[in-house]
Amino acid sequence: MQDGTASGSRPNRRQFLRTVGAAGVGVFAGGFGAACASQPQPAVPAAGRPGDVIRIGFVTPETGSLAPYGEADGFVATAMGQFFAANPIVVGGRPHRVEIIKRDCQSDANRAADVAAGLVLDDGVHLMLVSATSDTANAVSDQCEAAGLPCVATAAPWQSWFYGRGGRPQSPFAWTHLFSWGLEDAQAVYADMWDQVATNRMAGALWPNDTDGLAWGNPDIGFPPAVAQRGYTIVDPGNYTGGSQDFSAQIAAFRTAAAEVLLGVPNPADFAAFWRQASENGYRPRIATVGRGIQFPATVEGIGQPAVNLATEVGWSPNHPFSSSLTGQSAADLAGAYTSATGRQWSQALGFAHALFEVAAAAFAAVGSVEDRKGIADAIAGMRLATVVGPLDFTAGPVRGVAKTPLVGGQWRPGTTTPYELVIVSNAQHPEIPVAGTVEPL
CATH class of the missing domain: 3.40.50.2300 (Response regulator)
Structure with a gap:
């Protein structure tokens, strides 16, 4: 598995912590699994070689002060797991089953960084997804940047995510990406x-x-x-x-x-x-x-x-005139499916969580191997995609790695x-x- 290092092998825990420390990213004490309240979504086999699997990490605040942002994430992860079981992602000409590994960061930036590190080291995810304000998105993105793992974040103003992490237009991030609106x-x-x-x-x-x-x-x-x-x-x-x-x-x-x-x-x-x-x-x-x-x-x-x-x-509502590039659902369809399944009213976070998986699927479909980390990152950076939250154009800026939403x-x-x-x-x-x-x- 590529990790952006010269050797191209996955770092062990000690090497990873050293890399993160050198990058100025906080790593916090405690077992990587200790803060994880959620279990991985079950993987459903699909046609292809036995080892043809895509592992997607999904960090979400299911509990704590930011829990309203994560309320719809369980529904989205389940729905996407069912969709990919019936519609495997084709990478390098072969269909791959998809494993979504969801972790609860408990609305805490320290825990968000901790569970992200666990997903990189212990679970070997190929791509990280994260939402729910800069409190969560920044910590997870920083861990992925240090590890050389592609990451897509959303639901945070781009300035908070970019400048809040020390980004500069002349020195943008190589591995981490965001789609959202700006201040x-x-x-x-x-x-x-x-x-x-x-x-x-x-x-x-x-x-x-x-x-x-x-x-x-x-x-x-x-x-x-x-x-x-x-x-x-x-x-x-x-x-x-x-x-x-x-x-x-x-x-x-x-x-x-x-x-x-x-x-x-x-x-x-x-x-x-x-x-x-x-x-x-x-x-x-x-x-x-x-x-x-x-x-x-x-x-x-x-x-x-x-x-x-x-x-x-x-940033999103059932009245937005956009549809999913994966399921074909309109914004109204997605909101209706959520209410029907959960009995709860739609929220803005629902659309953004769904769109994360739209970007993920498009990125994997653009490369020849799930181990090609740089290829996945480059595919996101060059992506133009019509999603349920609107058209995304990562090539348009305002800075590298950021796509604006209406x-x-x-x-x-x-x-x-x-x-x-x-x-x-x-x-x-x-x-x-x-x-x-x-x-x-x-």
């Missing part, structure tokens, strides 16, 4: 929604002290310069510590400045705590655009009536068949994605 897209979507509500143009910023929060609040690439150009003033009380139960300082700063716009990128639990305390302390902006924290139905249902008209970015804006409204539904209200950047309502103030 520039969120800025345009948020500003379009803000402009449709009469406010004093004072915007309170709720930035956590993590990779996403630091990127969103960055004075060079984040929201401050972008929104200033549109006539808004950021009220920034400083980054808060994730998991905080006391947001009194932030609320006081927003009230003092009479911030009628709220923006931020807290995780679901943090935003629920903030929004409850804001209501108790008499702070209510006229519009609130919140990334990450209110993308999921369960979070909104937990907040209840005060969540009506909260706004967020929408982004629109939505607000939560009382639902007809579910307690709340996410209604698309802003599509200025992507008119091909239809709106179903207009922006309304809180």
